[in-house]
Amino acid sequence: xxxxxxxxxxxxxxxxxxxxxxxxxxxxxxxxxxxxxxxxxxxxxxxxxxxxxxxxxxxxxxxxxxxxxxxxxxxxxxxxxxxxxxxxxxxxxxxxxxxxxxxxxxxxxxxxxxxxxxxxxxxxxxxxxxxxxxxxxxxxxxxxxxxxxxxxxxxxxxxxxxxxxxxxxxxxxxxxxxxxxxxxxxxxxxxxxxxxxxxxxxxxxxxxxxxxxxxxxxxxxxxxxxxxxxxxxxx
Amino acid sequence: xxxxxxxxxxxxxxxxxxxxxxxxxxxxxxxxxxxxxxxxxxxxxxxxxxxxxxxxxxxxxxxxxxxxxxxxxxxxxxxxxxxxxxxxxxxxxxxxxxxxxxxxxxxxxxxxxxxxxxxxxxxxxxxxxxxxxxxxxxxxxxxxxxxxxxxxxxxxxxxxxxxxxxxxxxxxxxxxxxxxxxxxxxxxxxxxxxxxxxxxxxxxxxxxxxxxxxxxxxxxxxxxxxxxxxxx
Numbered sequence: 001x002x003x004x005x006x007x008x009x010x011x012x013x014x015x016x017x018x019x020x021x022x023x024x025x026x027x028x029x030x031x032x033x034x035x036x037x038x039x040x041x042x043x044x045x046x047x048x049x050x051x052x053x054x055x056x057x058x059x060x061x062x063x064x065x066x067x068x069x070x071x072x073x074x075x076x077x078x079x080x081x082x083x084x085x086x087x088x089x090x091x092x093x094x095x096x097x098x099x100x101x102x103x104x105x106x107x108x109x110x111x112x113x114x115x116x117x118x119x120x121x122x123x124x125x126x127x128x129x130x131x132x133x134x135x136x137x138x139x140x141x142x143x144x145x146x147x148x149x150x151x152x153x154x155x156x157x158x159x160x161x162x163x164x165x166x167x168x169x170x171x172x173x174x175x176x177x178x179x180x181x182x183x184x185x186x187x188x189x190x191x192x193x194x195x196x197x198x199x200x201x202x203x204x205x206x207x208x209x210x211x212x213x214x215x216x217x218x219x220x221x222x223x224x225x226x227x228x229x230x231x232x233x234x235x
Numbered sequence: 236x237x238x239x240x241x242x243x244x245x246x247x248x249x250x251x252x253x254x255x256x257x258x259x260x261x262x263x264x265x266x267x268x269x270x271x272x273x274x275x276x277x278x279x280x281x282x283x284x285x286x287x288x289x290x291x292x293x294x295x296x297x298x299x300x301x302x303x304x305x306x307x308x309x310x311x312x313x314x315x316x317x318x319x320x321x322x323x324x325x326x327x328x329x330x331x332x333x334x335x336x337x338x339x340x341x342x343x344x345x346x347x348x349x350x351x352x353x354x355x356x357x358x359x360x361x362x363x364x365x366x367x368x369x370x371x372x373x374x375x376x377x378x379x380x381x382x383x384x385x386x387x388x389x390x391x392x393x394x395x396x397x398x399x400x401x402x403x404x405x406x407x408x409x410x411x412x413x414x415x416x417x418x419x420x421x422x423x424x425x426x427x428x429x430x431x432x433x434x435x436x437x438x439x440x441x442x443x444x445x446x447x448x449x450x451x452x453x454x455x456x457x458x459x460x461x462x463x464x465x466x467x
Contacts (some may be wrong), residue, residue: 010292013338014338017335017338017340018335018336020335021332021335021336022336024332024335025321025324025332028323028324028328029321029323029324030323032323032324032362088321090319091322092318092319092320092321092322093315093317093318093319094319094320094321096285096313096315096317096319096334097378098336099284099285100283100284100285100308100311100313101308101333101336101337102305102306102307102308102309102337102338103305103336103337103338104305117272137316147463189405234285234286234287235280235285235286
């Protein structure tokens with residue numbers, strides 16, 4: 001009995017260490033190349049700037065479109081990052097190298113998801129203050145930051161799974177957004193509505209349904225990805 | 236050590252392996268020969284649990300696939316024509332990363348031993364993307380040997396290597412096989428395979444068409460027989 005518990009603890013330790021190793025590897029490689037984060041940041045800043053010049057808005061209409069502009073920026077920059085993150089694994093056959101490790105393959109998925117989430121949150125951390133400056137809108141609201149974390153999590157949870165699937169195809173760059181956008185629609189709608197709610201100072205009772213949807217989406221799709229990842233990556 | 240029974244694998248409607256049977260004894264060095272599309276890489280991908288067969292039994296080191304895939308992977312070292320290494324990490328970082336993925340103890344010692352084995356200790360702090368193809372392939376062997384696997388699978392490891400790098404790889408493969416490991420290598424190079432392996436199997440149309448003892452054959456005889464089996 002005690003031996004079985006010790007074995008289970010050892011296996012869990014190995015699982016967590018594998019997740020940590022994948023995160024460390026992605027961050028270390030990115031720190032050196034700055035390819036993924038650089039592209040995501042430049043792209044996100046361009047989107048914000050384009051919206052800034054394209055939409056000459058008064059204060060009232062600005063408040064209503066902020067959430068849309070923010071989430072369009074995160075979504076597009078996120079897709080760029082997801083594509084790049086999986087392409088790196090495919091280029092030198094590294095995905096096979098990961099899959100050959102004697103660890104439950106969901107550890108690879110969670111490691112990649114965590115690294116992708118870190119990259120997207122870094123982008124959000126740059127975009128939000130910049131947007132506040134450009135549009136003269138205060139976005140540093142604690143509730144709004146929670147929405148950003150929950151929304152980005154939902155987006156990356158599904159995005160990493162679908163990017164693992166799309167990377168096997170020749171047309172992976174085109175395939176990912178086509179697969180991803182319909183599936184993340186609920187998370188985007190909920191995130192935009194909740195963001196709007198916080199920016200317009202609505203009652204929490206009006207915002208909670210959207211936050212609940214975000215939480216449920218994150219939990220359901222994390223569980224689904226945990227169960228499906230092995231089948232998605234195996235030939 | 237490796238037992239394969241009635242293995243079937245198709246991609247869509249195209250059958251690749253058609254009831255393949257294979258037995259590899261512990262310590263044996265098997266070279267799998269065959270033309271393009273014969274199913275060599277598919278067989279190795281199934282053995283390494285990267286692909287799932289449609290039917291048949293695969294048992295490696297006492298564990299059955301796909302049910303005990305993680306246990307099988309712990310006993311396998313795989314080298315393919317791609318290095319499975321990260322270009323933006325150094326040689327040392329790559330090996331350290333894989334050691335953690337394999338949850339190995341004594342990571343630093345194992346990394347140092349692997350680098351020593353493949354003769355890259357001096358280049359351990361260099362980025363892998365700056366390595367030549369031959370050096371990347373040597374490091375790939377170091378990666379595959381990190382966890383001291385019982386079985387080594389080499390999928391066309393000589394692809395893209397120049398003469399010097401190929402000779403160096405010959406030496407490494409002999410060294411690895413000399414440690415009593417079971418080795419399965421796919422190749423198109425008859426002479427090189429005959430000089431390294433203890434058994435040659437010719438894979439044709441999804442089955443093992445012929446099994447040969449390289450010690451009992453002249454090079455010309457081997458080439459003629461290969462032609463006959465694959466084109467006959």
